[in-house]
Amino acid sequence: MPQKPPSFAEQLADCHHSAVHLEMRDAYGIAAEADEFAAWLAGDDSSRRDWGGRRKAWLDTVREAVGRGVVMRRARIVSEPVSEYIRFEHAGTPLNITAGEDVRWLPRRRASDIALPGNDFWLFDNRVVRFNHFTGDGASAGPEVTDDPAVVALCATAFEAVWERAVPHAEYHV
Template identity: 50%
Template sequence: MPSSAPTFDDLLAGAKRSAVHLELRDAYYSNPRFEAWRRGEHVDWADRASWWRPFHQQIAEAVGRGVRVRRARVVSEPVTEYIRWEHYQTRANLAAGEDVRWLPRAAATELLVPANDFWIFDDEVIEFHHFSGEGQFLKDEFSAVPALVKQHAAAFEQVWDNARPHDQYEI
């Protein structure tokens, strides 16, 4: 039986104005690119084909349609090895057209920050990401309940307004 839930790809492809992403974890599941970085293998930024992924293309296409794509990361300091790698890899997000900011967790004390990572598309649909304690992806949950979307959009904006642009956040 086909699922009636939207996919990230569908939501991003259908976005007309905005897509915002809040990340709250200090580590996620391991992946081959992270493991390569841990071994000292670094990206050849001059060779775009070696690091450009379908995700980056989707973001670039959305930005090309006029969608503003923003990502905010709330991180503990000192940062984890995984966050150090994400900071390094963020160059690809920026190249795709994302605007990325970082908020040290200690600077978020006065903010009401949601419990789960999420994406919000056009202030209409929210996609929550659920992870295990070890950072393994478990499932996505979608909602178009206006009050829930509005509440999380407001939380994102608070984080965004207090966060530092990527080029001003040093690891």
Template identity: 50%
Template sequence: MTNPVLEGLAKARRSAVHLEMRDAYQMNDPEFIAWRNGKRLDPTADRSEWWRPFLDVATETTARGVIMRRARIVSEPVTDYIRYEHDVTFPNIVAGELVRWLPRRLAADIPLPGTDLWMFDGEAVLFTYFSGVGEAVDREWRTEPEVIQLVSRAFELVWERSMPHEEYKPV
């Protein structure tokens, strides 16, 4: 079975945006559990110790000139999972992805889609639906103009208000 996110990134010509709005994902992820137990990625270590396969795709995508932006809307005080995500984001930056953070209280007046998503070239949206405990349970492609417009507007508002990764300090 193919991964629709990787398919979208492979086809992207101009842009790929990712909006994340949950405060926790896959709490049984072995990497998250290791982090909770004290494991930390070392940016000065050999890249093979912290590089992930997704980052190869991100690097290839950004090398083609595609602008990859990821915005995360987070509740504060942040969850352990968000602290983990913040801590392990530096490889995404190295791969060429632009990452920003927005405290949820600053997003209260933004009309947002109901779930996390990827949008490619402003033409196709891939929604990901999650269970209550953060497991991805389904994905759906949407291309209707009104869906694209909602997602584009929401993402741009979030992006304008959010802080670059280097400036955001989880509280």
């Protein structure tokens, strides 16, 4: 029977230098944010500026990790024109940045010649990868964790190639 992977919190707590995240979907169907997304679509953008809401735990986690010296970077590969979901993410990204993440956006057309893994991932300290699997409708299908050196190298190379081409959040307009 396969061993249950460590939680994201455990992996980030064990991280000492860098945590990078590559997102490649144009929409996610995360149940916990469904109400916020629906409200945002209806014109209520308050959740995108709310430090005390659903995202508080995440923002506190970022601050804690960055406070102990972990560099956190997130890159998003997006189709253009962007989906409504990506517009929603973009609107909430300033909170991530204020918490300590550095975020960049790469139009998908500029990623065609980059070798990318098949799934979104986190890479911790260039030593362990946490793939985020999703169903066809964007719901979480659970993680997969590996420290296989070839997979780590693929993810590290892919992330850095995306990062180099990507547009900093402040300069990317949706």
